[in-house]
Every structure is written in C-alpha cells, then in structure tokens.
Amino acid sequence: MTGYELEESDRFTILLSAWFHDTGFNAGYIKNHETQSIKIATDFLTQYQESDDVISPVTACIAATRMPQKPLTIPEMIICDADLFHLGTDDFPAMTELLRQEFQQYFGKIFPKEDWDNHNIDFLTKHRYFTTYCQTKLESRKVEWIKVLGQQRPG
Structure with a gap:
C-alpha cells in the first residue's frame, strides 16, 4: 500500500502546512525560515480564531521540514516528503x-x-x-x- 487513510483533520493540517511552510522565505529569511513560517501561520490562524487543536499540528508539520527533517506523525512525514x-x-x-x-x-x-x-x-x-x-x-x-x-x- 502506498497511500494513507487520513482523517479530515489530518488532511486540513497538511493543506495548511503546505500553504505556510515556506512563507518565512518571503519575510527575508533563508536560514531557519521555518521559525518565521511558524510565526506567520500562527498569527494568521489566530487572527481567524483557529484553536490550538488546529494550530499545533500545523506548526509541528512546518517544524518537521527543518533540516535534518525529523517527522514524528504521518502528516509531518507527508509534508516533509512533499517539500x-x-x-x-x-x-x-x-x-x-x-x-x-x-x-x-x-x-x-x-x-x-x-x-x-x-x-x-x-x-x-x-x-x-x-x-x-x-x-x-x-x-x-x-x-x-x-x-x-x-x-x-x-x-
């Protein structure tokens, strides 16, 4: 089997993570751009009153793309491989x-x-x-x- 049966919340996490994971580059950061990307994602999601249940896994996925990649969950693995x-x-x-x-x-x-x-x-x-x-x-x-x-x- 090469695919994963994902919950809707995991698919949403992956989608949000993909949108935000490299936004730190746009803020002028190359080294440790993931930290800035996490801030941008957190600020945006907080502005739209998303809960920590949404924000935390998104920021964990973004953090997992930092080199060397060390994903712990299936969504983190997927975003690292997509990257x-x-x-x-x-x-x-x-x-x-x-x-x-x-x-x-x-x-x-x-x-x-x-x-x-x-x-x-x-x-x-x-x-x-x-x-x-x-x-x-x-x-x-x-x-x-x-x-x-x-x-x-x-x-």
Missing part, C-alpha cells in the same frame, strides 16, 4: 539549478558546478523519504541522480 518530492523526479536538474541561482543571489557567492554537484550528492545521499509512497515511487530515481552527478565529476 523534497522533486529530488526523485525528472524535475530535479531544473529545480536544483534554480536553487543554485537563488543561493548565489541571496549569498552573493558563485557556486561552481563541481562544488554544487558535490553538495547535491551529499544532500541526496543523506536524504530519506518517509512515506511508503515516496519510498516506492521516488527513491530509485533519486539514487539515479546521485549516480549521474557522480559521473559528472572530473577525473
């Missing part, structure tokens, strides 16, 4: 190039291709998917990207 879904898809090269450009712009530093490839090999090697779906459908493609990046190394 890095592209690692096991054909979109990986385009997405990682956009990320490299974003980092260069933010940090004002050039990341040579070899350094960037080595960073990605390390990241992909340490990364793990948490849901059965992603383990089944994406892990093998992610491993292929590690091999491709390794073959591009000089010498």
